[in-house]
Amino acid sequence: MHSKSKKMPNKRDKCGILKTTCFLCHGGCVLRAHIRAGKLVNLEGDPEGPLNLGSICEKGKAAVQYVYSPYRLRHPLKRAGKRGAGKWKRISWDEALDITAYNLLKIRDKYGGESIAYAWGTCRVVHSYPRHIFYNGVLGTPNGIGVGHICLTKTRMPVMNMTVGPIPGLAQTGILRDIDRADCIVAWGDTLIDSRNDGMGGVGKKLAGKLSGGCKLIVIDPVFTRAASKADIWLPIRPGTDLALALSWLNIIISEGLYDQKFVAKWTNAPFLVRCDTKKLLRESEIFNGGDSQKFIYWDQTSRFVKVWNHDRYMDFENTEPALAGSYGILLKNGSEVECRPVWQVLQDNVREWTPEKTAKVTWISSEKIRESARMYAGSGAACIEWGVSMSQCSRSTATNQAILHLKAITGNMDIPGGNAFWHIPGYKPSGTPLPVGQEEKRITGGYVFSNPAMSPMPSAHQPAVWKAAATGDPYTIRALYGESSNPLVGHEKPDRFILEALKKMDFIVWSDITMTPSTQWADIILPVNTPFERDWVHDAFDMGLFAGQAVIEPVGESRSDFYIFRDLCRKMGNPDLWPWETERELCDWKLESLDIDFEKLIKTCFYPAPEIWNKHEKGLLRSDKNPGYPTPSGKLELYASLLEEVELDPLPVFSYPPECYETTPQLAKDYPYILITGSRELNFPYFHTQYHYVSWLREMEPYPPVLLHPETAMGLGITEGNWVWIETKHGKARFKARVTKRIHPKVISVCHGWWYPELPAPAHGVFESNANVLVDPQGATDPASGTTELRGLLCKAYKADGPPQGVKDNSEV
Amino acid sequence: MTTQCGILIDLNKCTGCNACIVACKQEFDLPPRMNALPGTKGFSFIRVECIGPEGEYPALWMYYQPIFCMHCADPPCVEVCPSEAIYKQTNGLVLIDKEACTGCEACLPACPYDVICMDNDQAVARKCDLCEHLIEQGHQPACVAACNGGAMTSGDLGDEKSDISKSREGAGKDCFVLKPENATRPSIYYLEFRKKSSNRLEIPR
């Protein structure tokens, strides 16, 4: 044996190391960037990263290819031919911004700000800069069609709002959690590892460690995912029936007494009386002359009389014993008597029918597993539910989210160590500017109440309605679009209908992005933006605290941060005062002003921990009047949502079947016999929605758009592994490549989303070939409150295709 | 006491995320020649195999298993190489001398683990060297450092006091090597995947 090794040049030689935080998913991994001669040569996980603990993922590791991708836009462009023809001319930043400012001003002044729509994506370019200063303050438009109802925020923020009230930061989405101290984690429609979701980027190592240490994992997913393979209990749910499962868990937990009785009695509106005739909460004004219509009533078992709950002066139910069960005849002020029941009783009656046996029939999960899992969730010490976007992508999203939120609430798992935490950093400054007076009313809401700021802390227009307006002029014409790292032709529903038409019709379109996409091809002006590694930023939407990243390299080419684009547009459009910061660092320092840290200091660790203050409702930290309780109309956690009652919607979750399914549309099911899932992060795995398909190291993991089929199903259809397959719904069809696996139910088919072919010729880049959004219908059934559409439970059929889409080379196919 | 660098992989912790593959490619600059867009081919020193799914929906189990050069104590690849390009170093690493390799491909079928790849551009055989350049400097191999599941432990199997030896010792029968019947004495160990209650099937060994 001998030693004659030729030395590998060590990548770390002559490298400077800079700490930063990755944001290639929803971020949060603190990394060490190796920089040689001004170039990023390597990224490694930083052991001090509180989420990633030194690990990194495939995307982070591939970041060097992403940052220096030949696909990146390196200078501003102006359309040279007809719009959408894919012909471009290089121009200077000055010219690009002048043209943009001129056109947007002209349209705003002539037709009003509402005639300009803006779209932003899930933002690998960082959320931290205050984009709404520009959109609200300068453009004055209420018509933001960012991720909108496709995103969980559209439903979940209002559902949190009506249940616990407006609470600060990303906690409003209810997705934050304290993994470190959890005894049980429920991944509900969430692939955990694959999704790298909000604030939980590189949590794989932490999670794997937790599970090895005995933390329980329950995974609810129609597909046997990576996460499911590690689960203590996997609930193979039939797509679109999550609400039934949630109601059944509630039923089991309540009937077996596994809920947190003290919490329910003291902090929720469980004792408030509901009228049996109107199904509305009884108000003081209904029983006493001069009573307040905003005050609620409960039954005191000690005095055997009604009492008024005084939410202004928060006190315990002092010296009284509120009834949680039973039925009471209450004398109204008009002399008539009406039967009333406490919310808790109504809630129990509402879920009683959801026995595990009945639920098993609806959800296709065995009744034993339903029981066992409910007991495991409620019976473990601290448990957090990690709820994916899936149950928000259906026409029953409000009810489903509400029911799951009830589970967290009644088990006492909200804002406790190891539960669903309300991480928040007091003093961290949010930024933004309100809309000009009168503009809010002009928002194109599609009639959905969750587009209303009274209902949602992050109101947005209804995306399909805005596209429809742009295409048809109803209710008014949308004339311009500011696209910000958004790819609606791939990411929004039914892009081949109104969206394409709208893009053709608009007077002016400006798009900022990292690369060309099928959508940016429709712009008049293209603004090249840079990646998180070329920016300074702080961001608070994470578990555990505030993260920061710094520019570890100079921007590639002439690319810029959106920060500078918005700064200059504010100046060019006559509102320099709205954007007072010269640099990103200045903005970061301003945001951190009231904390004991500045950006310079922060990037030494890239992390600023949120204080570990739990049970904020007990400490008066949630309400503006500093009283204990919740910032809801009643001051209680409202299991029975008075805000929904006000808009004439069901205050409690009520089950209904998906709009297309074996029960509701048996006729349709004859022609379209399978249940279709779109949007599973599992099949989007090395990517992030529509991003990264051009990054070779990632693309080689998933070179073609996959569709999952059970072997039985495939065999019946004459399909074998690797065949190209047409998936067709009532609404459209697209082609995917078969992955035949036992991990999916024989009746269910799952297709990847976000797929386009960067390598296929511009301008189309094969945009509609393998596009899951062609298969869905935003004009169909929607959630009555949020307008969410059915993306996860439509009916479809499948049949073999002749081969891949035109121009796609598939060497693996025989 | 002979030095034998090796890795212990906890199959309960591997999430199948492929970060180790990308970390490896990034470390060795494997991509410039390869464009993973369809129609082209690359190679990789690591592959992450999905074992399963076994059983029938919904009673299934599966796990992921990263496979790369086992740095065998008795490496058959060294034996077959006619140019003596493959050699076992004193620290136990099995390495390929790029200058000496003629690209004859004799080693490819000799390896029971199918982990040697041909670098057609350079006409040489290549494989994992356990990031020799890193472990020499006291760093972990790139895959180990990156591992998204924190599944891998690297170190000296010859040293009883090393973390890896202790973990291997502690795991007892749960610790295994691939294809022991080939008697190559691999230095990559695996911690057996333990099924949870929902996977109500036995995993054959």
Ligand code: SF4
């Ligand atoms: S998990 Fe997310 S934040 Fe972490 S390295 Fe991967 S892409 Fe970056």
Ligand code: SF4
């Ligand atoms: S795993 Fe294969 S290539 Fe590696 S030492 Fe053993 S026989 Fe040689």
Ligand code: SF4
């Ligand atoms: S990086 Fe770690 S967790 Fe990911 S596939 Fe490789 S060994 Fe498994």
